[in-house]
Amino acid sequence: MYYTVLELTQENVEGGRNLKNAKGKFVDLDTKKLDREKIDELDEYIDSLEDQKGSLIHILHKGQSLFGYLPENLQIYISRKIDIPAAKVNGVVSFYSFFTQEPRGKHTISICMGTACFVNGSDKIFNELKRELNVENNKMTEDGLFTLKDIRCVGACGLAPVVMVDDQVYGHVKVSDVSEIIKKYREED
Amino acid sequence: MSNYKAHIMICSGTSCKASESENILEAFREEIEGHDGKFKVLKTGCFGFCAQGPIVKIYPDNVYYVKVKPEDVKEIVEKHLIKGEKVERLLYEDPKDRVKLVVHDEMEFYQKQYRIALRNCGFINPENIEEYIAFSGYEALGKVLTEMTPQDVVKIVKDSGLRGRGGGGFLTGLKWELAMKSPGTEKYIICNADEGDPGAFMDRSILEGDPHSVLEAMAIGGYAIGANKGIFYIRAEYPLAIERLKIAIRQAENEGLLGKNIFNSGFDFTIEIKLGAGAFVCGEETALIHSMEGLRGEPTKKPPFPSESGYKGMPTSVNNVETYANICPIILKGSKWFSSIGAENSKGTKVFALAGKVNNVGLVEVPMGTTLREIIFEIGGGITDGKKFKAVQTGGPSGGVITEADLDTPIDYESLKAIGSMMGSGGMIVMDEDNDMVEIAKFYLDFTQDESCGKCTPCRIGTKRMYEILERLTNLEGDMDDLQKLKDLGNMIKDTALCGLGQTAPNPVLSTMRYFPQEYEAYAKREKTKSYRIDAEKCIGCTACIRVCPVNCITGKVKEAHIIDESACIACGACFTACKFGAIIKP
Numbered sequence: 182m183y184y185t186v187l188e189l190t191q192e193n194v195e196g197g198r199n200l201k202n203a204k205g206k207f208v209d210l211d212t213k214k215l216d217r218e219k220i221d222e223l224d225e226y227i228d229s230l231e232d233q234k235g236s237l238i239h240i241l242h243k244g245q246s247l248f249g250y251l252p253e254n255l256q257i258y259i260s261r262k263i264d265i266p267a268a269k270v271n272g273v274v275s276f277y278s279f280f281t282q283e284p285r286g287k288h289t290i291s292i293c294m295g296t297a298c299f300v301n302g303s304d305k306i307f308n309e310l311k312r313e314l315n316v317e318n319n320k321m322t323e324d325g326l327f328t329l330k331d332i333r334c335v336g337a338c339g340l341a342p343v344v345m346v347d348d349q350v351y352g353h354v355k356v357s358d359v360s361e362i363i364k365k366y367r368e369e370d
Numbered sequence: 371m372s373n374y375k376a377h378i379m380i381c382s383g384t385s386c387k388a389s390e391s392e393n394i395l396e397a398f399r400e401e402i403e404g405h406d407g408k409f410k411v412l413k414t415g416c417f418g419f420c421a422q423g424p425i426v427k428i429y430p431d432n433v434y435y436v437k438v439k440p441e442d443v444k445e446i447v448e449k450h451l452i453k454g455e456k457v458e459r460l461l462y463e464d465p466k467d468r469v470k471l472v473v474h475d476e477m478e479f480y481q482k483q484y485r486i487a488l489r490n491c492g493f494i495n496p497e498n499i500e501e502y503i504a505f506s507g508y509e510a511l512g513k514v515l516t517e518m519t520p521q522d523v524v525k526i527v528k529d530s531g532l533r534g535r536g537g538g539g540f541l542t543g544l545k546w547e548l549a550m551k552s553p554g555t556e557k558y559i560i561c562n563a564d565e566g567d568p569g570a571f572m573d574r575s576i577l578e579g580d581p582h583s584v585l586e587a588m589a590i591g592g593y594a595i596g597a598n599k600g601i602f603y604i605r606a607e608y609p610l611a612i613e614r615l616k617i618a619i620r621q622a623e624n625e626g627l628l629g630k631n632i633f634n635s636g637f638d639f640t641i642e643i644k645l646g647a648g649a650f651v652c653g654e655e656t657a658l659i660h661s662m663e664g665l666r667g668e669p670t671k672k673p674p675f676p677s678e679s680g681y682k683g684m685p686t687s688v689n690n691v692e693t694y695a696n697i698c699p700i701i702l703k704g705s706k707w708f709s710s711i712g713a714e715n716s717k718g719t720k721v722f723a724l725a726g727k728v729n730n731v732g733l734v735e736v737p738m739g740t741t742l743r744e745i746i747f748e749i750g751g752g753i754t755d756g757k758k759f760k761a762v763q764t765g766g767p768s769g770g771v772i773t774e775a776d777l778d779t780p781i782d783y784e785s786l787k788a789i790g791s792m793m794g795s796g797g798m799i800v801m802d803e804d805n806d807m808v809e810i811a812k813f814y815l816d817f818t819q820d821e822s823c824g825k826c827t828p829c830r831i832g833t834k835r836m837y838e839i840l841e842r843l844t845n846l847e848g849d850m851d852d853l854q855k856l857k858d859l860g861n862m863i864k865d866t867a868l869c870g871l872g873q874t875a876p877n878p879v880l881s882t883m884r885y886f887p888q889e890y891e892a893y894a895k896r897e898k899t900k901s902y903r904i905d906a907e908k909c910i911g912c913t914a915c916i917r918v919c920p921v922n923c924i925t926g927k928v929k930e931a932h933i934i935d936e937s938a939c940i941a942c943g944a945c946f947t948a949c950k951f952g953a954i955i956k957p
Contacts, residue, residue: 308942333817338569
């Protein structure tokens with residue numbers, strides 16, 4: 182990810198508009214905007230660690246479980262807290278598929294793209310999910326209700342193909358089942 | 371066990387849990403409440419027969435119920451536990467002669483299996499250390515610490531011929547010997563539980579079903595190489611396995627089987643868990659070590675090998691979960707016993723995660739030297755829906771396909787390599803006549819190019835270019851030249867990539883090109899179409915396809931041949947499955 186530093190006018194800094202990423206999105210680096218309570222919990226966790234720098238991945242796991250994702254200002258916060266360059270933190274965040282820098286929808290719909298599911302047609306179900314939700318992989322729907330995500334093998338190969346909505350597993354899914362599954366969650370809201 | 375009239379064992383592996391085994395457990399607890407503790411309900415690890423899950427086993431009758439639902443619980447309790455009659459409808463039915471089988475040993479799925487690594491899975495409660503101890507648990511560690519020197523341990527493991535089960539096939543005893551001989555006061559022993567091959571779940575099932583067997587073996591390995599610290603590197607995607615490991619470590623510490631001065635031998639050993647975060651390349655040992663240090667999981671050049679300079683620059687031995695699961699039986703029964711099982715240069719057994727288009731999806735452990743045909747057609751019960759076998763992929767994204775002609779090849783490290791595939795970690799995906807091999811190759815390449823860490827050029831750019839060529843072919847925009855480019859590029863990446871991931875990434879493409887050239891040519895010559903079509907001669911106009919089409923692109927009246935609008939078709943295949951008259955032509 183490349184960043185463009187914008188002019189440091191007072192307006193830009195206060196509006197959190199001091200950086201633009203490669204996709205043209207403004208990036209807010211203001212760590213003061215992070216939820217104080219969650220930060221306190223994160224601090225407590227970090228302080229309890231013996232080898233803080235070597236535990237960066239564990240700290241990021243904790244951060245993601247608290248905030249739901251790892252926004253840029255949180256990465257900056259962690260980098261300052263354990264004294265590692267922010268570029269290194271971002272390098273680790275972007276390296277591992279488990280970490281996400283984008284907010285997630287209320288429900289995460291995961292489609293298993295493990296081989297057992299693939300040979301049983303999970304790519305077709307994936308396409309149908311994209312069509313039905315009108316969203317690309319790893320993105321949130323406009324209404325903020327769903328995030329669609331392809332995942333590697335849940336290990337329920339006996340039920341292939343498998344779709345997971347949050348922790349609920351749906352096995353032997355057919356293309357025609359997709360709208361039915363999504364409908365259930367839409368109606369709940 | 372004698373206090374109870376019967377034990378009810380419920381599989382609580384991930385696959386069975388996904389199909390309500392927790393609710394079944396709860397239902398049993400409620401149902402047996404009024405029976406003065408005559409019965410006991412237990413969670414166990416994976417029985418292996420995932421296709422038939424959730425599975426409930428009743429001891430001491432040894433009755434094996436399959437596809438149990440929470441609403442069946444009442445009947446099992448009232449009929450089986452109280453009246454002593456079997457619930458016929460929940461017994462496994464032999465698909466060949468339609469006979470109901472009571473005991474699992476009679477099933478073809480289990481008959482050819484030989485369980486060493488999975489010895490306790492499905493027999494003990496993984497969350498209870500006492501049950502592990504009752505099955506000779508921690509005896510091997512006791513024997514090692516009180517009667518053997520580190521040299522003895524290395525010798526027995528070396529003599530047994532045990533080779534790394536993560537895929538590489540390096541002699542485990544030799545790895546330990548190198549780490550033992552490396553000078554250094556601080557050493558580490560690591561368990562690689564970053565099972566990244568999509569469609570493989572052997573290691574997870576061992577950790578979920580028998581975590582102590584791995585912990586004990588790590589302590590033995592630590593003693594052998596001179597490490598006082600063991601580290602577990604496990605994927606964050608395996609929450610249940612992580613939870614069970616934490617419980618197991620805590621219990622072992624409470625019993626004094628981990629910690630300071632174990633068995634009064636003066637040997638200290640502790641185990642720590644480190645989480646991965648989803649990166650396939652972290653299965654490579656140097657990448658894994660970097661990831662444990664909190665860095666990007668990028669591999670480095672070997673030498674230096676981890677046995678000289680590994681975690682924190684100290685001598686380190688990295689071994690796989692299944693490898694560890696073999697250690698304790700070797701210590702207790704001896705290297706001769708182990709080396710008497712298996713094939714010439716591949717001793718012991720191997721666990722495979724059998725999945726895909728096969729009837730008995732599940733976990734199987736067979737002696738090395740068993741043939742693929744035996745695994746797929748006897749243990750696996752053949753291909754689903756009576757379809758024709760096309761190929762089997764071993765070694766996951768690093769391996770290749772094996773066709774009908776090579777099905778009688780005995781499984782061992784060398785013979786699989788000779789036919790263009792590899793042992794790998796144990797994923798075994800069966801494909802039938804409906805599977806498009808070019809699409810399969812594209813699937814694997816999509817995986818490896820996505821997982822490529824980006825450090826070396828051949829892998830980073832090469833796999834991307836290969837993927838683009840495949841994309842061009844499947845979009846019917848390629849030509850015959852592309853096939854040659856694909857081959858050249860593949861061989862170049864094999865020769866020049868830095869680590870195992872890159873060096874093996876082209877394998878699925880090269881092996882499918884070798885065995886199914888006609889499928890590649892059909893794309894290159896643009897003989898394929900993108901959409902499904904209807905054979906007007908065969909179509910009787912039943913409207914079955916119209917009803918299932920998710921994009922409503924099929925039109926036609928009853929009793930008249932239907933037509934698919936090729937521009938709107940998303941090639942989902944729903945019509946193909948729905949048609950009973952073979953009138954749908956595949957792209």
